[in-house]
Amino acid sequence: MNSTMPSEKEINTIERMKYVEKWADYVVTHKDWSKLQKELIDSQIENASMVKLTKRQVREIKGK
Amino acid sequence: MAKFRIRGNKLKIGKKITKLDEFVLETAGIANRYADYVIIGGYVSIFFGRARATEDVDIFIKKIDFGRFSGMFDEFTLKNFEFNIEDKEALYNDYLAHGLPVNVWRKNLPLLRLEIKFALKESQKKAFENPFTAFFKDKKLAFAQIESQIAYKRYILKSEKDLEDARHLELVFEGLDKNLVQKYKKEFEHEFNNAK
Numbered sequence: 001m002n003s004t005m006p007s008e009k010e011i012n013t014i015e016r017m018k019y020v021e022k023w024a025d026y027v028v029t030h031k032d033w034s035k036l037q038k039e040l041i042d043s044q045i046e047n048a049s050m051v052k053l054t055k056r057q058v059r060e061i062k063g064k
Numbered sequence: 065m066a067k068f069r070i071r072g073n074k075l076k077i078g079k080k081i082t083k084l085d086e087f088v089l090e091t092a093g094i095a096n097r098y099a100d101y102v103i104i105g106g107y108v109s110i111f112f113g114r115a116r117a118t119e120d121v122d123i124f125i126k127k128i129d130f131g132r133f134s135g136m137f138d139e140f141t142l143k144n145f146e147f148n149i150e151d152k153e154a155l156y157n158d159y160l161a162h163g164l165p166v167n168v169w170r171k172n173l174p175l176l177r178l179e180i181k182f183a184l185k186e187s188q189k190k191a192f193e194n195p196f197t198a199f200f201k202d203k204k205l206a207f208a209q210i211e212s213q214i215a216y217k218r219y220i221l222k223s224e225k226d227l228e229d230a231r232h233l234e235l236v237f238e239g240l241d242k243n244l245v246q247k248y249k250k251e252f253e254h255e256f257n258n259a260k
Contacts, residue, residue: 034078048175
């Protein structure tokens with residue numbers, strides 16, 4: 001295997017950054033970015049709130 | 065649409081208020097009755113459009129005495145929030161006074177957390193030098209300077225998520241001062257290296 005080839009992790013990082021840049025461009029060029037972002041964030045929070053973690057479990061997950 | 069621009073430490077933004085924003089408005093609002101605050105960290109990028117959520121929102125507050133913190137603690141508790149530790153003296157003396165954060169969340173729902181930290185280090189105090197206020201609908205929140213957030217995420221934290229947050233901020237804001245980013249970088253690195 002060619003050692004100069006980017007690893008899967010590096011490719012993933014590059015692709016993720018491309019996506020971040022595309023979305024940032026969307027934010028500055030479209031009025032509905034906030035509506036879409038709200039749908040994403042609210043649904044994530046709603047889903048997560050269905051899993052009722054205890055204070056202790058959160059501490060364990062966070063390592064705090 | 066256009067990029068965000070801060071004018072005279074103010075910025076108006078038309079945005080839908082998310083459940084995360086609601087949490088921040090409520091908790092930062094309580095904290096602000098007892099101390100000056102600025103929002104730092106990932107929520108800055110999220111507030112300005114990043115396509116991700118977060119569980120924790122970080123704020124610096126200016127150092128306050130125990131009496132004021134006690135008032136803040138009591139108001140949070142009264143409004144059905146809880147802290148990571150129930151003993152407010154321990155929170156103040158063992159955490160805040162030592163530069164460690166305290167966490168507060170809705171009682172029995174530790175899903176979204178506000179992480180409150182005293183700004184004790186020089187770099188942290190600088191977050192209060194030139195903050196800006198974002199106005200949206202009839203609400204407002206105070207944020208640390210965007211250039212400082214880009215520098216901290218890109219040059220100190222450097223995780224994939226932090227690098228992405230920094231890039232997002234760089235792309236959605238106009239009028240950012242690249243020299244200021246470098247100035248913050250040097251200050252953060254200096255402090256970070258001295259702390260090692």
